[in-house]
Amino acid sequence: MSSTTVPVAAVAPLQRKDRWQTWGRWMVLPYLLIFVVFVLYPVGYGLWLARHPQSYVHLEADPIFLRSVINTLVFLVVAINVKMILALILSGFFVQTRWWIKIVSALFILPWAMPSIPTILSVRFMLNPEWGVINTTIFRLTGADGPNWLNDPTLALTFAMLMHVWKSLPFWTLILVAGRLAIPSEQYEAASVDGATSWQKFKFISWPALKTLYLTSTILSMIWTLGDFNSVYLLTGGGPADMTHVLATLGIRYLRLDQVDLSMASIVVAMPLVLPLVYFMMKRLSK
Amino acid sequence: MASVTFRNIKKSFGKTDILKGLGFEITDGEFVVLVGPSGCGKSTLLRMLAGLEDITGGEILIDGKVVNELESKDRDIAMVFQSYALYPHMTVGENMAFSLRLRDADKGVTAERVEKAAKILNLDKLLGRYPRELSGGQRQRVAMGRAIVRDPKVFLFDEPLSNLDAKLRVAMRAEIKALHQRLKTTTVYVTHDQIEAMTMADRIVVMHDGIIEQIGTPLELFDRPGNLFVAQFIGSPSMNVLAGTARKVEGSFWVEAQGAYWPLPDGAKVTDGQSVHYGVRPTDLVLAPANQGIPAQVVVVEPTGAETELLVQVGQEKLVLVMHGRTDVGPDDTVYLALDPANAHVFDGASGLRLD
């Protein structure tokens, strides 16, 4: 093995890794461009708008601020988790291959495809205690008055959350369906033979494969909605008595009064609510 | 421990019929080896028994009960998948412990069993690895380990040793046999390895094209293959087969093929002039002293270590001959072939069925 006799050959002009890397860099470039141009710059500007510390003082002085924070938290914790758990269950349902499930899944997507304004107004009308379909029907069937659905803060917030779940459940279900489809069926077969029940298959095969997707999606969903402006605004308008406001509606309310700094501040205030989640997620992701 | 019965089993994928109505019984505690050409439906049959594949027709019974509709998990079967199907997110140890864990087995017992299996399989140093960090053979051993930690009613092994080196394979063979002797668990074992089939099986089932060609003990199949297919499939290298015609010469029957007369065993049921296939195993052909046998031209000489394979030409046909040790004959030499008539096989020319 005398290396001196063999000419140390001209190393291939295109080095293996570099070439692969070069391609990689070209392929992330489109996104990077978008990121720099449409994220970095606006975000910097937004932070600049929210820079006044007195905005936060004003914000705190607003009597509905605290209530909004609480509502937002309830919304995030309850609505999002209920939604994600349902999505997880339903994704298991929708990966089944049945002709009728295909039809159901096509219908199921409708809430997501519908624009918010008509759907939420429609639900609002439906829930009207005097002439809405529900109470009219209750009245017709029992002779009794139905509940005043949107007049009780708890009930109204519940409906806002249900609205949110109704609207965005299809999306998360679809994402989890895609996640489930990536799990090789072989693994389920092996588990069957090993004697796993359906629940055990879920616990030991599906869940480990979906875990990251599920957790990150949950956190992202929380951030995205931060109390979902539309569901609250269009359904309850923050009422009754401003008891169902969330930070998102609060933010828009300030915007409508041209209190941009307050509007931004109310959103910035929301960030600490999600920061622990962010930390949690980052830790998850770096595994 | 359980008996297994297949009754007129059929299986189609779409329009392709894979299993065409086959049936046989496996008695309690029996070790059955399934052999057959690649793609003949062995894995499919195993998977049907395991409850992983729908049954197009027929019935499978375990312990006398029809299990067609029984879920896999309720059949209490352990299986080594041909494609391993390891759990990628579990370590080797977790993979092996998984089935016990599902049964809420005692932690100590589980650990002990896994350890024991790992030792048998030479995996003890790899228990903390993930499947992606293993070599092909190591993965296969994990798949094996996952089955043998259990104590099921039936073991199904789908080519469980194909990716192991010869030495390890011999060792594993012994271990599986020992396991079977200890547990007496009914076992169905698919293999392409002749030695495995011959040494492990209580009975061998030869499948071909979705049907069963023959069932019998290893030596029955080797010594008296029921038809031409089995004759050529069992034993490696394959039995040499010559098409020829039965001839009665001086009161005894011979087969005339490729310009030579080949001796027939006693009791061969042929008639004069019948067209037949004449079969002789490469190991049963011997080189006779010069001019004392059927002359043949040597084509290739291939030493395989302890033995040497000769490819010789007789008339238009090439025959294989395996001889002990080495030889100094070389290509183009003329050799003379002899054989003990008792070792010859004869099959009907049309149906391929054994004639005796």
Added chain:
Amino acid sequence: MASVTFRNIKKSFGKTDILKGLGFEITDGEFVVLVGPSGCGKSTLLRMLAGLEDITGGEILIDGKVVNELESKDRDIAMVFQSYALYPHMTVGENMAFSLRLRDADKGVTAERVEKAAKILNLDKLLGRYPRELSGGQRQRVAMGRAIVRDPKVFLFDEPLSNLDAKLRVAMRAEIKALHQRLKTTTVYVTHDQIEAMTMADRIVVMHDGIIEQIGTPLELFDRPGNLFVAQFIGSPSMNVLAGTARKVEGSFWVEAQGAYWPLPDGAKVTDGQSVHYGVRPTDLVLAPANQGIPAQVVVVEPTGAETELLVQVGQEKLVLVMHGRTDVGPDDTVYLALDPANAHVFDGASGLRLD
């Protein structure tokens, strides 16, 4: 066609050293078979040559050029993966045609080559199927087909026939040999099949634990294994090995082991009293007439068809003996073992190196 050189190749996965600095050369057109126990690093070595695995240390040269940094696709190597790695979304035909398609090969030529390969591999009826619709052996053949449609500088085969039945395997072996004879493409072939290794290789490389134990022609390795490991690894069943002591008796050397004296070949370089390992292949042990050899107790008799394996006990050791045909000895019988001293092997007791 190309020569390949490995120079002091090292490979670690994290802290685990897999290849510990090995080097050898493959000349242009050579057919090299790589053997070694499961997990010894064969696949890793192939993958490094293919450019799929980073090289921790050393150099790989193709045609005298260092290719450490050269991209796989520019190495012009065709490989059969141990795990097949078929494109699941392409049919069998598309899988096989893929590499040609990437090279913008003429459609007609591609079709022709694919067809030819498919015929060789018995896949012609399955060209329209997807991998998921194939049996294990069929998938393996597709993996094979994907390589052989090409005309690369180097072929790498990682256990390409392990899942095929014996008959098909013999046929495939012949085809690969014919292919190699026709194209004279440098080939590295990993197998666990002894016969494959013996009959196909120009040279065999025996790996163990990340190093090379011996390189040589098949018969060199079989007849004169350089150390105890190779001796026991090549040949199946494994060589019997007894620990003993060299004794000079009446001017010639013997090995005393398990209460018997075992003959040594001429030229064995031992000294009196040296502790040695005495090796004899199961096929080299014969049964001698009563009282004319080393007495042994039969433990197991295992007919494998044309041969019979005997497990016999001599002293505290168990030896394997393979005999032609059948036997009527049975367990607990006493038999007498004999062997031709020329067939005996002797290795140093400490280093395990061959002594002659």
Added chain:
Amino acid sequence: QEKLTVWWVKGFYKAEDDALFAAIKKYEEKHKDVKIDLSQYPIQDMIPKTVSALDSGSPPDVAYADVYDFQVTGKWAFEDKLEDISSIINPMKARFAPNTVETTFLYDDKTKQKAYYAFPIKQQTMHVEYWSDMLAEAGFKESDIPTTWKEYWPFWCEKVQAGSRAKSGKRTFGIGQPMGVDSSDSFYSFLTFADAYNVKMVDDNGKLLVDDPKVKAGLVGALTDYTMPYIKGCTPPSSTSWKDPDNNVAFHNKTTVMTHNATISIAAKWLDDMDNQTLTPEQREEAKKNFTERIKTAGFPSKPDGGKMVYRTAVKTGVIFKEAKNKKRAKEFVEFLMQEENLTPYVEGSLGRWFPVTKAGQASPFWQANEHRKSVFNQYAAGTVTFEFTKNYKFTILNNENVWAKAMSRVVTDKIPVDKAVDEMIERIKVVAK
């Protein structure tokens, strides 16, 4: 060619937009070198959109929305974001009816002076609408409707509701009392009630007068009366969460016999349907009946002190931004638009929803064309008062927060005494508008 960017709220009716387009076209014809780049947005989007533009330093030249006056005009003026357009307003000042252009005379905190920072387009006030056929079914004639404050509300609440329910067997309500927080009807109505009690919360310089015990007493009276229908079950239970459309809807489907609304949109809807060619002849006939016979528009009863009700008007304002690129043309365009022949068709395009701000516009025969408009005309003829926010812009925040509706909620939901609710309300007013 010069470009003039105009953002204008989307109209309710085609006729409004058509009038606007016509005016623009006329302007462009007159000034061939100017191209008007008009964008229209739904009302609720106008402010966010304008705010975004303002914040990023590229506001339109001229902007108008029906909600500016309620929410931002005063603030913008205070913060010196608006162009002083006194130069165009002053010459035409005489053309405006009382209490219209005055509301655009706003304080700029930077210059520490008041000036005309906006231009008035149209105005709205509070009306009562009722179904005369339901009233009749309940056993009453229109002449039975009391004219005094004390009798008026119990009449609808107790007599009409009881009668209507007894006759129709349906769960109808005498009054549709808007009480939702997210609703401009509710604060408009409440403040009208406050007006009835002569409440004056700010002086002309915007100084708070809420510490005056008279003010508190007035507010207590207004809140007591306002919440009474709910407590007595005369307004639908859902009215505490009503948004602006809800009193309309409840009225149209005859859940309520009467409601008050800050435009005559309720009647106008039927007028629109009456001429809507996409509807069937029967539907149009029905709409015509509703408009001409069944639905009545009226004013409020006389004040609790017996005086005649003076309605609060909301004057809709448009603006030119200080940062606008083409202020010269912007002023020119506004001046042009404010001319009678351009403004009147635009205002009249809304079927009577909006009332003109100019004397000539108000005198147009349009306002005598049907009973509804006549009623509006008469209400305005009695004189008007203006919103607090025209003097102290921080009242926009209070309206937007709807401290009024919140006080109602405290009373009807949390069941706290009215005067305590009023105390809380005054507390908040002082915090926000000090």
Added chain:
Amino acid sequence: MTKRWTPKAIATEAKLLLIGIPVVLWTLIPVYHMVLFAISPRDSATSGHLWPTHPTLQNFAIVFGEKHFYLTHFWQQLWNSLLIAISVGVLTLFVATTAAFAISRLRVRGGRTVMNMALFTYFIPAAFLAVPMYKTMGNYGLLNSQWSLILAMVTIASPYCIWVLKQASDKLPYELDEAARMDGASPLQLFRLVYLPLMVPSLVAVGTYALLLAWNEYLFAFLLLSKDTSVTLAVALGNFLSADDSPWELLMTTGLIYALPPAAIYYTFKRYMVGGLTAGAVKS
């Protein structure tokens, strides 16, 4: 293959139905309520009946005929929605797949950082970005061009898509890439011929996501677009909120119609969402 109705099959089917029926009800009740509005004549939409006394398709005729003042550009706006949504879908898929491929399969250096940065975008809520985005678009001279909305939506949709795709592509057997490289594939060929076909289920999911995100976007759409003829129908529906007396039945009708194109698009691609795509690829 005909299915046999064994007790076991019936039991599983029943279990599925037990989920399926509530799901259908849950989904369809609000939708049905909209249908109720859509087929009710103008004056009886809010009557509270479960089925209109005189069902009519009049509302559809009005919408399709652009016969209401709020809907004078119905077709144009629907077309805008479609154009914008499809552009966003396609562009997002392009940007996201290339990035996910580079990060997950080519293991480009710094890929992790790019991913983290991308996800970081979401910690800035969209509402917070609205005003800055407006200014940004103004600076780039894109205001009032549909490109501004398309790019903004791509910006918002991409990070999640990249992330989901990366998760999915991490699960593809790496051996396939190796095989392709041995076969002589360039990264681009690997991407096109091996990666994309195997990612289809996830592509359908995130593609639908991006498409619908743009389809129903309100805030950014009204901020970034101006002309009646260039906004999407979702924004135009905001007109109905302007008045306290809007033709609600037309709003519901339009809303229903508006849901159909994306549902149809989804339905077209849905059949590519199948499992087991990598079955038979490797032995592990």
